Amino acid sequence: QVQLVQSGAEVKKPGASVKVSCKASGYTFSNYAMHWVRQAPGQRLEWMGWINAGIARYSQKFQGRVTITRDTSASTVYMELSSLRSEDTAVYYCVRSGGDYWGQGTLVTVSS
Amino acid sequence: QSVLTQPPSASGTPGQRVTISCSGSSSNIGSNPVDWYQQLPGTAPKLLIYSHNQRPSGVPDRFSASKSGTSASLAISGLQSEDEGDYYCAAWDGGLNGLWVFGGGTKLTVL
Numbered sequence: 461q462v463q464l465v466q467s468g469a470e471v472k473k474p475g476a477s478v479k480v481s482c483k484a485s486g487y488t489f490s491n492y493a494m495h496w497v498r499q500a501p502g503q504r505l506e507w508m509g510w511i512n513a514g515i516a517r518y519s520q521k522f523q524g525r526v527t528i529t530r531d532t533s534a535s536t537v538y539m540e541l542s543s544l545r546s547e548d549t550a551v552y553y554c555v556r557s558g559g560d561y562w563g564q565g566t567l568v569t570v571s572s
Numbered sequence: 573q574s575v576l577t578q579p580p581s582a583s584g585t586p587g588q589r590v591t592i593s594c595s596g597s598s599s600n601i602g603s604n605p606v607d608w609y610q611q612l613p614g615t616a617p618k619l620l621i622y623s624h625n626q627r628p629s630g631v632p633d634r635f636s637a638s639k640s641g642t643s644a645s646l647a648i649s650g651l652q653s654e655d656e657g658d659y660y661c662a663a664w665d666g667g668l669n670g671l672w673v674f675g676g677g678t679k680l681t682v683l
Contacts, residue, residue, distance in 0.1 A: 495672060504575070505609075505617065505660055507672040519671050553616055559607050559662070560628055562616040 462486040464554050464563035471569045477542040480566045482554030489535040493557035496528060496539045499565075500550040510557070511537060544570045576600065576661050578675035585683045589649040592678045594661030596642050600673055604664040606644040608637055611677075612657040620659075621646065648680075656682045 467481040482494065493512035499505050509518035509528050516528040527540045537554055549570045554563040577595040584590040596602065605624050609617035619628050621637040624644070634650045644663075648655055661675040 497672070497674075504676045505662070505674040507674070510672075517669060558619075559609070559622065560619045562618075565616050 462556070462561045464556065464561055466552075466554060466563040466566045469567040469569070471571065472544050474545055474570055474572055476544050476570075477540060478544060478568050479538055479540040480552050480554075480568070482537045482539070482563050484535045484537070484556070487556075490532055494528075494530070494537040495555040495557065496526075496537075496552060497555055498550040498552045500547070503550075506550075508539065508541075508552075512557070541568075544568075546570050575673055576663065576675035578659075578661060578678045580676065581679045581681065583681040583683055584648075584651045586651055586653060588651045589647060590651055590680065591648075592646045592659050592661075592680070594644045594646070594675050596644070596663060596673075597665075598642055599670075600642075600663040600665040601639065601644055602642040606637065606639055607662045608635075608646045609660045609662065610655075610657055611660065617660060651682055653682045656680055 463485045465483045470478050472478050493510050495510040496508040497505050508522050508526055511528045511530050518526050525542050530537045551565040551567050553565050582590055582592055608621040610620045611617045620635055624639050625637045636647045638645055658677045658679050660677050665671050665673045
């Protein structure tokens with residue numbers, strides 16, 4: 461069965477970077493793009509970007525701060541967010557294109 | 573960033589039919605399929621409806637959706653207590669260099 465398993469919760473200080481991983485299994489990894497979506501406490505779901513056939517595209521809001529990469533040999537996608545601020549405290553999800561499978565979510569807390 | 577507009581809350585009693593609206597624009601709902609997600613407390617969103625009114629395997633036919641112009645709606649018939657949660661609409665906005673936009677979510681309460 462399809463599974464997206466994300467790395468564990470992180471606590472970071474303002475100005476630091478965080479890298480979240482998403483390991484896919486149960487399907488042909490290279491056949492699907494992967495999105496990253498985040499949800500701050502009490503806020504709407506917010507799209508950050510995606511990687512499709514090795515090419516990443518980002519929401520203008522996060523351009524310059526977010527980098528999405530993939531390791532096809534490991535069936536894993538990574539999302540790195542830099543220059544963290546308190547407003548980046550959120551649960552971060554990887555989502556297979558089509559929206560049918562989501563990772564379990566990774567809580568990133570930014571606090572001094 | 574373009575967003576979709578949903579009512580913050582909705583409610584109904586068991587067995588009732590409830591609808592949730594989602595308003596967008598010509599660049600998103602007006603030109604792309606609409607998906608609906610259900611998010612139960614403490615869990616990741618779950619795809620409920622895709623491409624306007626298609627249900628993934630396992631989603632009961634109590635859930636249906638429709639679209640007209642730049643608006644869409646989700647209908648839940650035969651409301652059950654386990655339907656209580658948050659519901660989000662979503663659509664792609666723009667072309668290949670576009671972005672995925674979401675509604676603000678509607679909290680459904682089963683009275």
